[in-house]
Amino acid sequence: MTMTTKPVDNGVNTEALIGAREALSQAPEAAEFTWRASCTWAGGTYSRTKIEGFSGLGQEHSHRQVFTYEADHPECFASEDRGATPVEHVLSALASCLTAGVAAVAQYRGIQLRSVTSTIEGRMNVLGILGADPEVRNGFNAIDVRFNIDADATPDEIEALVAQSQKRSAVFDIVTNPTNVSVNVG
Template sequence: MKTQTQTIINGVNVSQLFETIDNIKENKKIAKFNFRAKNKWIDGTENQTTVSDFYGACKTHIRETPHVFVKDEPLLLLGKDKGANPVEYLLAGLAGCITTSLVAHAAARGIKIDSIESTLEGDIDLHGLFQLDESVNPGYQGINISFKIKSDAPEETLKELVELAKKASPVANTVSQPTPINVRLDN
């Protein structure tokens, strides 16, 4: 009977990470994932989104407890401030995705991380949202991310990890490159 030693770095099971990579190399189908979200308008600018199931590794997985996200606008933007607004959720998703990518790639390289903090900010011009100026993009004009990382790794290595995390992050890629969004009305 084979005893497998597990290596954990930064809370990431590196043994399982490399096993997953090997499995994907052997069977490309298990790498295909489909994430899903269901949204419901509540009132005014408030919405609730539930994520419960997703498809991955050739089957559908249903979470024991669904995650519910409350989204609203601040008072200044006609909301009741019952939750972060959607563009703030985008920043939160981006922060989480890049950080997760950074931690996993550091772990895979055997680099121990003691702590990571990041600050994200982006500018939006309401001329675009309200369609007051067709030349103004209603989305972020740009997003800036700054990281504070505590690690014994050299600064140059940490800079490389930050760039690699941005390159590997699904959210960063979705935001920074054209991604088709198909919309339809179901009755």
Template sequence: MSMHQAARAAQPELNGLDVEAATATIAALKADPALAQFRFRASNSWISGGENRSTIQGFYGAGREDDSRSEAWDFTNGEPPVLLGRNEGANPVEFLLHALAGCVTTTLVLHATARGVRIRSLSTELEGDIDLRGLLALDDETTPGYQEIRIALSVEADCSDEELEALIAEAQRRSPVCNTICRPTPVTITRKAA
């Protein structure tokens, strides 16, 4: 048994996660890979101008439709006045930064816990560059999305610098949102019948 495995076995909770439940989940997924297949959903309705609202509640995972959420979450997308909005909410590209930060953070914590590493503090700062000429079709050579996203992590953990660098690399490699952004992901847009 490694030092990290012994540390995990000795404590019921690490980094806010139930170690026994995490171990059981991993064992269940190894035993039945079909349980690892998840389908997340969101719906969105336009309000006015750049304002629209997304609703998220149900998803399919672990072999069944999830029923743990009694209420949906609503997220209002807006735009700042310089982009013709009224600051109704963060804009979608800002929500993308939020999703990326959350996923990298959660992935790092999950892998730290699996390795028996206690995280004492973790915060991220993100920024990304977009050239609006792509969005507004003013220059066909300009990509409409982010040209680059930078994430600066501040992490204090009970491990060596080498172990921490390995954890950060694993978080970047294993984060579903980071992985989705960093590789071409097919997106299909269809029109539903009215």
């Protein structure tokens, strides 16, 4: 590690996060959050999902703006490719969750980041979603993420950043562990 007197700034307010952790440990009911999205079919395999509000800390919250995500399927699936596929949105969610974690952990550990990039690949046999082979699952067989990180840290410290970000990642947990899902109509 280089010796530096410049304070580390990755743009993450870890004091606030640590304060929140303390506060929520004392008031566990405030730690219960609900995240929401609403989706509208827009013809074909195309849909738009809006994300506006969520609840937590005992109250409703609104994002600073409404975020809209479009999803579709590519032309080789006889669709019009008006948005990324839903499975690519999952890859995006995983990569961005891990990246946020890397920044937060680096800030907490006093490591200055200069650049963090990653590529993510999910391998899938589409015979599953096509219903052509009952032994093939619908989802990914495996996901590979590769980070490239330039930071004031040793290779082992960078490895530890990435490992810790997985340990604290919501999306990593969501994709690696089962979740009960109920889907209802009306």
